[in-house]
Amino acid sequence: MKVEENLIDIQEWTETTIETTIKVNPQFQIWLITNGQLDLLVNGTRSRLRSGMALILDRGQIVKVEPKGEPFRLVVISVEPFDLFSPSLAELYVTPHAETSRSKVLHPGEPGDKPVLDIIDKVIRSLKKKSSFALLDASLQLAVIWRYWIQQPQSRTKHHVQERMRLMLAYIHDHDTMKLTLEDIAATGGLSRAECCRYFTKWGDTSPLAYVQNVRMHRAARLVEESKEPIADLAHRLGYTSVSHFVQSFKKVHAVTPLAYRKRQT
Incomplete structure (x- = not known):
């Protein structure tokens, strides 16, 4: 589903529709597993996402899906963080973090991750609504996720x-x-x-x-x-x-x- 001229892109993938080639994600992305589980290589490190878990990726991260032949459903949200803020705020809160190299797995059992997962769920529900404020609601929620994200430690990957x-x-x-x-x-x-x-x-x-x-x-x-x-x-x-x-x-x-x-x- 494309939303408002690609300002926010949301797609649903299953084991029959996802490609297993190595991907370089073009935008800031959030991957949420809503059913089943998915094995990944993220910047050379193996991760397993189970239902309810999410993966947050900076732009330019290298990801490969490793299918196991088991059913899963994955929701992927892509957004350009510069689009979430006014130019002056973007200069302060996006530009200094635009060339970072990070990825992070969120688990519902982790107290610090649960509030972020709840916001991700709100973003998805907002984008699926037929409300005239759906895009505004999703953008505000994604701005909160970005605030959380830029406080996370950077990867040591060169x-x-x-x-x-x-x-x-x-x-x-x-x-x-x-x-x-x-x-x-x-x-x-x-x-x-x-x-x-x-x-x-x-x-x-x-x-x-x-x-x-x-x-x-x-x-x-x-x-x-x-x-x-x-x-x-x-x-x-x-x-x-x-x-x-x-x-x-x-x-x-x-x-x-x-x-x-x-x-x-x-």
């Missing part, structure tokens, strides 16, 4: 470490129709091949080339679902010279052939 990983991820996503090599990816991050592999192992629990394959297959799934093009044409568009290789790669990630996947979506 920005240049995250930046190298972000550069390599961006390069892969921008060139997902090309046959990338380990040398290509490592050079983008200014790393050796061995260092590049260590980065992907820590931040995504995968290898660079396995991640390339995963990204290509997620894009393939979107094309298969949204396009009526023959599977062979889609394979060639994604840089595969062998259709059978494309079908085998697709099935390895999505457990069904491209044609079966397309039929399942209709």
Whole structure:
């Protein structure tokens, strides 16, 4: 659900709709599990969110969902903190914290976390109302969450470490129709091949080339679902010279052939 020209974005994801590629969150985000549980890698650290728990993320954090095949429901709220305040207040309370590097898990059993979780729930309920004041109410509540957030300690993760990983991820996503090599990816991050592999192992629990394959297959799934093009044409568009290789790669990630996947979506 998009709210008022993307001022606040709220989405609901389940085990069948969430992507398992490594994500760099583009805005300040709040992830709330409303049912089930979800395993994540957040900046190289494993976390498990159970129903009622939440994850708060600064912009630019590196996250990978690790599905376990169990049902869950996740609500994700995205907002640009500068939009929550007047310019003068934003200069005081947003600008000094815009380049921080933090993530925090909130647990309903923790006394200090419970009030924040209650406010997150109010934000979601406000945005789902058909009231003319829904956006105002949600914005005021998010401003309170931001006040809480900027008082939290910063992570010790070095920005240049995250930046190298972000550069390599961006390069892969921008060139997902090309046959990338380990040398290509490592050079983008200014790393050796061995260092590049260590980065992907820590931040995504995968290898660079396995991640390339995963990204290509997620894009393939979107094309298969949204396009009526023959599977062979889609394979060639994604840089595969062998259709059978494309079908085998697709099935390895999505457990069904491209044609079966397309039929399942209709």
